[in-house]
Amino acid sequence: MSMLLSTLVLGGARSGKSGYAEGLARESGLSRVYVATAQAFDDEMRLRIARHREDRANDGWVTIEEPIDLSAVIAGRAGPGTVLLVDCLTLWLSNIMLGEHEIEHVQKTLLEALNAAAGPVILVSNEVGLGIVPETRLGREFRDAQGRLNQAIAALVPRVVFIAAGLPLMLKAP
Secondary structure, eight states, rough: OOOOEEEEEEOOOOSHHHHHHHHHHHHHTTTTEEEOOOOSSSSHHHHHHHHHHHHHHHEEEEEEEEESHHHHHHHHOOOOOOOEEEOOOHHHHHHHHHTTTTTTHHHHHHHHHHHHSSEEEEEEOOOOOSSSOSSSHHHHHHHHHHHHHHHHHHHSSEEEEEETTTTEEEEEEE
16 A cells, blocks of 8 residues: 555646546555536437446446535545545536635635645546637636636645546646
């Protein structure tokens, strides 16, 4: 069993960040809790969520689907013998923004929960600031909020990994 530290796993869409994060959790030897933030607003997303549920069902994961209140899940489930994998912060932030929640307050609560977590938490998030400037105001606000969230979490956790083309690049290590 390895000593797993809380980790932020960043990358673009289909970069391999979720697979990398799942591998970290598996290798830890700890009990694994998968915190899924996606919501099924259309048929494509319903099928994707069903496929992910099925993939995890026989792989030793306990799955919690929580689109909004990550801080409560972290506070209630993080522990010395358990690793939480939050996949992903990008969908979570979308849920927060589209639900018109107060971003700064919710982010502060999440950071406090992570700081107080009694066990390791792996957080998956998209790096959305590497592409073109979004055309819409909402798109630009989201890109900026995601960038601020990623920076705040990267400052808090001891390890940050960037994934490109399935390959990990260590950005921060203890």
